[in-house]
Structures are given as structure tokens and as C-alpha cells.
Amino acid sequence: MNPLDVLRDSLYFFKRNLGQIVQLCLPLVIFESLLQQVVDYSTEPDSFPGVSVIVGLLVYPLYTAALILFLDARSRGESPGNRALLSRAAYLWPRFALLTALNTLLILLGLSLYFLPGIWLMVTLAFGEYLLVLRGLAPLAAMKESLRQTRGHFMRILVCILCVMGPLWLLKGATLAIYPEPQNPVVSILIDSAHSFLQLFTSVVLFRLFMLISEEPEKIDGPR
Numbered sequence: 001m002n003p004l005d006v007l008r009d010s011l012y013f014f015k016r017n018l019g020q021i022v023q024l025c026l027p028l029v030i031f032e033s034l035l036q037q038v039v040d041y042s043t044e045p046d047s048f049p050g051v052s053v054i055v056g057l058l059v060y061p062l063y064t065a066a067l068i069l070f071l072d073a074r075s076r077g078e079s080p081g082n083r084a085l086l087s088r089a090a091y092l093w094p095r096f097a098l099l100t101a102l103n104t105l106l107i108l109l110g111l112s113l114y115f116l117p118g119i120w121l122m123v124t125l126a127f128g129e130y131l132l133v134l135r136g137l138a139p140l141a142a143m144k145e146s147l148r149q150t151r152g153h154f155m156r157i158l159v160c161i162l163c164v165m166g167p168l169w170l171l172k173g174a175t176l177a178i179y180p181e182p183q184n185p186v187v188s189i190l191i192d193s194a195h196s197f198l199q200l201f202t203s204v205v206l207f208r209l210f211m212l213i214s215e216e217p218e219k220i221d222g223p224r
Helices: 003-016 018-042 051-075 082-112 116-124 128-135 139-149 154-178 185-221
Strands: none
Touching (some): 003 154, 003 185, 018 051, 018 082, 051 082, 051 128, 051 185, 082 116, 082 128, 082 139, 116 154, 139 185, 154 185
16 A cells, blocks of 8 residues: 555545544643753753653653554454543553653664664554553663554655654744743643644554554465
8 A cells, every 4th residue: 555545545534533633632731841841941951851851751651551452452442431542541551651661762872873874763663552551671672662563664664754744843943933931831731732633643654554564464365
């Protein structure tokens, strides 16, 4: 399936299930933005820059794992409740947070090495979250398996990521041009929350790619 088909199917799913995704993820996304604002206003400008990353590690794994579980359930025709999804996400939080920390550290290190290694790592580690949540792999095992599964699919994954994140980066830049720093705290929370929520569409697209690529060996080994 080409990237355009993946994006079209993912957009259809996202729109069709938008109501439950909002209920499941948006409260945590807003809480993350609010927590980030509190941390930003209570720390000095020259303080440890990794504080923002730590805030993300506290909340991001919860709503992302819950979303992945929801995507998997809906792909099988099931309709789990938000409480059950969040309960399972909380159980997965320690491993998911560790995976997120490792991925973030490696990608930032790669971006500092002339940018391209960071892009390569962003693509090749893209399936780690799904492997941890849906296959029960440990963080390092999920990263290793992601490297294996994305082999031969680099451009397809990269195009899909850029097609989603490119417009979001432009939108974020336009928003900052209209509402430059320093922003009203409420406006800042609204902007950050909206941007983070829209980024969840990337998880939907990557889930679709993950499922398609995971099924390919079965199709190859099947009857001819």
C-alpha cells in the first residue's frame, strides 16, 4: 500500500473515531501542557533543559499507550471503555516511559550529528511503541525488532511521517507568528494542547503502517 492510501485510511479512521479519541486522550494532553507551563514558570531560564523532557515522560506514555490499545481494539471490531484502556496504559507506563526516554535520547543525539542520523533513527524506531504495547516486548527488544521490521520500508514510513508532521510544523510556526512569545499562559496551554493532540494522528498513521508491514510476511508465505 502506498503512502497516500495509508494516509487516506488513517484519516478516515481518525475522523470516524474522533469523539472517543478526544475523550480518551485530550484530558491527559491538556494536563501535560498545564504541567509543562507550571514547570516553565517555576524554573529559571538557564536551568536544566531536560526538565521539559521529564514532564513529557510522565504523561505522554499514558495517553499514547491508551491510544495504541484503542487502535488495536477497534481494528478487531471491539469497543473497550476508556477506563480499561487507561488502566492498561498505566500498567505499561514504566516500560513505555523507558522506551520513550531511550528513543528521545538516541534521536536527539542523532540530530546533533548532522541531522540525518536523527531522521534515520526516528524512522527505524517508529514501531517500538507498538511492539511494546501490542507484542509485550521489553524496551530494548522492541527497539531491536523495530529496526528489523522497518528495514526495506524507510522511504514509505518517512513520507508518511513528513506528510503529517510537515503541515503541523508549519501550523505551529504560523501560530507562534500570530501569538509570539511571551504568550498568555491560557493561550499557550491551548496552543500546546491542540498541537499535541493533532500529533496523535501520527500514531494512527504509524499504527496502520505497522499492521500492514507486520502482515506482509504472512502474505508472502501463504498459498500461491
